[in-house]
Amino acid sequence: MEDKEKVFNPATTTEFTSESNWGLGADDSDNVNLFFSSNRDSNILSEFGWNFQPEQLNRIGPEDRLDLAGGGSGSLWFQERSGLSGSIQPVDKATSDASASASNNPSVSSSSSDDPTEKSTGSIAETPSTNKSKTKKGQKRIRQPRFAFMTKTEVDNLEDGYRWRKYGQKAVKNSPFPRSYYRCTNSKCTVKKRVERSSEDPTIVITTYEGQHCHHTIGFPRGGVIGHEAGFASHLVPSNPMSQFYYPLSQLPRETSLTSIPESDHYHQQAGTEAGGSSTVIMHSETNPQSAAPAHIHQGLLGDIVPPGMRNR
């Protein structure tokens, strides 16, 4: 509500939000199945702070998309959000843009550590009141680059190789399902994620990541596999250690369904507050509802995305 993220069904509409700075250009309508299939996407991503290498872009291009879809494993919805891209942000977002850019880089020590996350992880010495007033009154909330994806799974919290601490839960308007807030347990890491179920299809879990991990995964419980999330984060965050997890979609096991969404259930999420989130890109692969993999195969894990040996240690 606060933010201008809006329902966006790439298959049926090219409508963007009123302040949508989606950056997809004029040919959005042609890209129902867009999935990192062009240099334009690369530009978008780099604009958001996700830096793809050309090779990687190629490797997860249209062929991969088709392969995934052709495998009958369903479709992947991939949404990227960002509070960066100062040039396309509303004026009042400029401040947070700058700060977000800085805090986005773990190596950058921030005098601008007004990020609530940084505050909570790094300013333990402060009294709660001081702490609060500093971060909440003085400055606007900082948004880090985000991306979201939907996963058909019965498990809310997917294994992604990182450890998360839940710090909040909220009821979501127009949804019977609460939204959970997690942050990375690594004290130096400011990454957060939100997990919520689609109100339209309770079997779909919408996971939104914010920020980039500045550390390696902690390992992989339950058999040492990496999850969907890490798999996709690795596509988007080659600058961090997870990049070594890069794994071309074309090599995904056929039975690996990242997200299986019937065409009638295209993304209608009422997005939450995304103060800086005026830019959203949704990448969508072919949908094949008939052959959608059963949700139970996920078991909250997508480790099978990454073949043995590619795991991080």
Place this chain on the structure above:
DNA sequence: CGAGTTTGACCAGCGC
């Protein structure tokens, strides 16, 4: 006892 979760309260941003 430490780590993680729950949950009510608080705050900021936005729309009206």
Place this chain on the structure above:
DNA sequence: GCGCTGGTCAAACTCG
């Protein structure tokens, strides 16, 4: 200005 909603905090609680 007010109310609504999302996001976060932090004390209390649970669990291993």
